[in-house]
Amino acid sequence: MKFHAFCRFFSTSCLFGKAVSDVILARYACKTFQDEEVSDDTIHRLLHLSSRAPSALNTQPYVCVVVKSDSGKEALAQAMDGPNPAHVRESSFSLVWAADPNPELPPDAPEFAASLLKEVSLKQQSTHEAWAVKQTMIAVGFFLIAATAHGLHTNPMEGFKSQAAVREAVGLPDKYDVPVVVAVGFAKDPRPAASSRRPLNETFFCNRFGQSFKAT
Template sequence: MSPLALDPAAQDLLFREARTANSFTDEPVTDEQIQAIHDLVKWAPTAFNQQPLRVVLVRSPEARERLAPLMADGNRAKTVSAPVIAILAADYEFHEELPAQFPAVPQVKDMFFSERPVREASATLNGTLQAAYFLIGVRAAGLAAGPMTGYDADGVQKEFLDADHRPIAIVNIGHPAEDAYRPRSPRMSFEDVYQTV
């Protein structure tokens, strides 16, 4: 009996065989696939069930031309060739959405989110947690993800977002090409990471 409830094929799809993709085929990623990813990963756990992650999907040639110069040199070519690029951002005004979702939350909103620096820290932390689930959702859809933090964050914010939204990561999404993956880097062992007290 395995200690994991997920079957081995799903474990491989989501974790063991999944890697960051660096090149993609020209097979499209559909709006239906993106919607299905959202509908799966929206259940990710966050503090107070806040949902600060916002996503800008870059598809058009014009938007790609605006994004390309903002990417680090090593990320530019693979970004413009991906079928869809997701700009993952933290919404610093996410607290405005809380009352509609959770009628009992106004007290929490007043206690924890009345100060902008508190909201920014919370949005960044919880938005990043949501971003990690987003990557797993992309894999669950049978697609490859290429998450990156090598870009001009101020430029991306100015070009695609606003003062209340800060980019967390940019993710290339598509079907992996034959040369999509580099050799896997080693990972730390259980003994190096865990301790019991």
């Protein structure tokens, strides 16, 4: 069996493929957390897995602040809005994801990377900030799935009083944009009914917009 054929078989036909599917389907936005800490070793493992997310030219234009002390959670909670202060306070820890609109290239970047970043990646975006947030959210997605795979529950939150308030709560410099804060812990209440999703034929198309993708 050729390597690519083996990979397709492995990902769709064995327990690994099923496990990945189960993890994705198990993820949901958890609203209540148990009073139980997540170990630092587990947090470190999740951060490592998140760091493997792809980014344009491997720029990794983001930083992430882990908020786990009582005083840190209270400061962050004060910057949140709606029901989200409670989610931060009750969580084992929260992550403040911050996008850097003007990142430095990694030391192993090829010589053409700077011009490519400027003339291709950044040129396709309305602002540098929009580009950086897009790259950051890929890493956030990796984190959400990795946390679920480790038996944890997450709640990604956009509801905060302002980005400036969140930056001040965790000491971030003004240059960073804050797209999302993620509360993490062990679920206290049973999972609610799965939320709906739009029908696939309204979201996914084949070759051209409006042409539904149909499995064969």
